[in-house]
Every structure is written in C-alpha cells, then in structure tokens.
Amino acid sequence: MSTATDRVRAAAAARTAKTNIIGLEKTEYRGRDSTLCKGCGHDSISARIINATWELGLPQHRVIKLSGIGCSSKTPAYFLGHSHGFNSLHGRMPSVATGALAANHELIGIGVSG
Secondary structure, three states: OOOHHHHHHHHHHHHHOOOOOOOOOHHHHEOOOOOOOOOOHHHHHHHHHHHHHHHHOOOHHHEEEEEOOOHHHHHHHHEOOOOEEEEOOOOOHHHHHHHHHHHOOOOEEEEEOO
8 A cells, every 4th residue: 555655756757757557758759849829728738648647657559539629629749749639620529529538438539628
C-alpha cells in the first residue's frame, strides 16, 4: 500500500522523466504546430491533453479525437499526431463520439467542441 508521500514522489519522478511508462518522449504526443490565434484557450487545452496522455502512457492508436466545426475543428490536429481523428458537423460531435465508442469499446475518446 502506498502512502500519499509515495504518490507525490512518483508524480514528481514522472514530471522529470524523459520518457513515460511506455517508453515515449512527450514530443511523440504532440501534433502539428498551432495556427490558432495567440492566447486561444484551445492551445492551453491541447497542452494539458498532451501532458495528461503522456503521463498516463496512453498508446495513441487507442485514442480517437473528435470535434465539430469552427476553431474546435482544428484543435485535434495539435495533439496526439498518431491517433484517430474525426471532424463532425456542427453540434454532432457527441453523437458521432457515442457511435464510435459503442462500435469499439477499446478506444479512448477525446471530444473538443466550441
């Protein structure tokens, strides 16, 4: 059984490690360079998704990124460059995500909208 101190130490070690638990560097979890406006919240969200998926050691082939139209349609290109992606019609991303995840229970879905 681990203590809170052990968990804090493990998290600190993960933050300073060059590779994650599946042996990949964080750069492997990035996508294309952003073309969104400077200061756009979508870029901050993409950065947090990159950090979280890297720290969790998620294999990219198990992730599907879904989006609607507008600025959110560009966002999935900026993280997890080796994962699945789908741009849906306005307001239909949740329905498409539900269908994709119902069809393949092994996928991990990330939806971006707005």
